[in-house]
Amino acid sequence: MNRKISRIGLVLCLGCFLFSCRAKKTVVVKRPKTNTEKTVNKETEKTSENSTKVYANATEKYIDVYKEIAQQEMNLYGIPASITLAQGILESGSGNGRLSVKANNHFGIKCHGWTGGKIYHDDDKAQECFRKYKDAKYSFRDHSLFLKDRKRYAKLFRLKKDDYKGWARELRAAGYATDKKYPQKLISIIERYKLYKLDKAVLGDSYVEYEEPTSTERVTYTVLKGDTLYSISKKYNITVKDLQKLNGLNNTALSVGQVLVVKP
Template sequence: MFKKILLLLTLITLIGCNATKPVIVTKKAPIKPKSEVVRTIKKPAASSSTTARPTVAKPVKKEQGNRETEVIVSTSKTVVTNDVIVSYISKFKEIAIGNMKNYGIPASIILAQGILESGAGRGDLAISANNHFGIKCHVGWTGESVKHDDDSDQECFRKYDNPSESFKDHALFLTGRSRYAKLFEFSKGDYKAWAKGLRAAGYATDPKYPDKLISYIERYNLHQYDNQVLDVNYVSSEKQMVEELTIESRNTINHDLLSYVVQKGDTLYSISKKFDLKVDDLKQKNNLSDNTLSIGQRLVVK
């Protein structure tokens, strides 16, 4: 019996000793938080990398993109924005339309040349001399002039009192010189032929001159003013050519007509003889101050 009791006490003691061992494990547990503290130190580095992103200069690009700029090089180098060109078109489109009606030069060509030659009105010659088409003095010019560097140093350029005089002189310049006569054989709606024809006739020496004119016409939809004068939405060059030839054939001399369209080679004297009029009477009927005529100009003869 005594042996049994002793054995029982021994087992109880062993069990009690084993139950105290987990207390040693719990003492080691606080070591783990030390590694977690190391991780928290790295967090500020991650936050600093994200704050660098707003330094990208995207807003600057947007501000620059609001206005497109381009350099126009003719008799001077001029930097303009697209809204300057749009303003120029708005200001002079009515003059261009009027010149197309009176002289037969496409309004799109007039405006494109004005933009290119004058730097959209901001070029040196346009500001100092109201010269919007880069027309030099040439033989016979008796008006005012200015000196300006171009192909050579200090060349003579025409000076006008206002831009409208420059637009009119441009029309007279093209209609009054034989080397530009072939231009008036082209359809008035064929601005590409006119652009290439101007270069071929020697208006400019720049081989890219036609491409520049065509670019302005198409970018700013300048041919809409040609269509406005021609009273069409759009017709092909071939169809338009036929229509114009038909119209021209109807303008043959007839004493019963009330008006006459000036043809190549006409003068006030020759027209007055055809219609049994005096030159002075013909000038009076048409409010003409001089003897200048242009191809396509319509005159009252009755």
């Protein structure tokens, strides 16, 4: 009898033990984020914010933003990227003009039967109609089509694609702009920012290497009555000391008819 009771007690104890094991819940304790981890995240964000490109001026930023679009247009329509960008810079004020800001119109293209969005702006006349685009890239495409589809610009496409000077002059001759100095302005922008390199990247081996302009011409001046070293130095934007050095002068004495080198 006692053995039987002992067995029953043993079975009951074993059953209680197994039940208690099943009833236990696993508790997962989350490790709180440390202050160190939070600090690292903030520093990463700060670094990301400070990685913004810095440009010397608005024109450099404009070139960086739109150069690939200009090169794409060159590939598709044969208009030098240098010319497209220079025109965009000049016409839009490096992207800061009213038409470019309000209408994404970077080339001052007027409506001319345009059925899309419009904006009115004072130009040759008060409140003229200009085209309005949803995105600046459409302005670049419309500029390409504007030149390609009009007969008066046909001569442009007979010029070499690396001849940006020829393109600048022919644009003016074809009536794109009324400003007599328009070609010089485009050429100046292209050479200042070396935009011809964008043409070279597109043309590859067929590009004719552009040579940086250098002045090797020696300039002289013949002394007239009343001239002094000081007056001559002012006229040619050179110091008296440099003028003396160029001509091997030990003093400021001059004689009428004397020939001076004013630019080596």
